[in-house]
Amino acid sequence: MSLVLCHWSFVISPLSLVLCHWSFVIGPLSLVLCHWSFVIGPLSLVLCR
Known part of the structure; x- marks a missing residue:
């Protein structure tokens, strides 16, 4: 589960900065x-981690 959240963090973080x-x-x-x-x-x- 944490690996999935980890993966999405790298997707969401830059995306949210663009937004x-x-x-x-x-x-x-x-x-x-x-x-x-x-x-x-x-x-x-x-x-x-």
């Missing part, structure tokens, strides 16, 4: 995704 960049275009939704990118990123690194 964070587009936040000024898309709006509040991307800001939420931007917030979660900083939560999922470190958390997934812990799960990878």
Whole structure:
């Protein structure tokens, strides 16, 4: 299970950073995704260990 989460962390983290960049275009939704990118990123690194 943790390996699956580890795999998705590398997919979600960069994706969320891209969405964070587009936040000024898309709006509040991307800001939420931007917030979660900083939560999922470190958390997934812990799960990878």
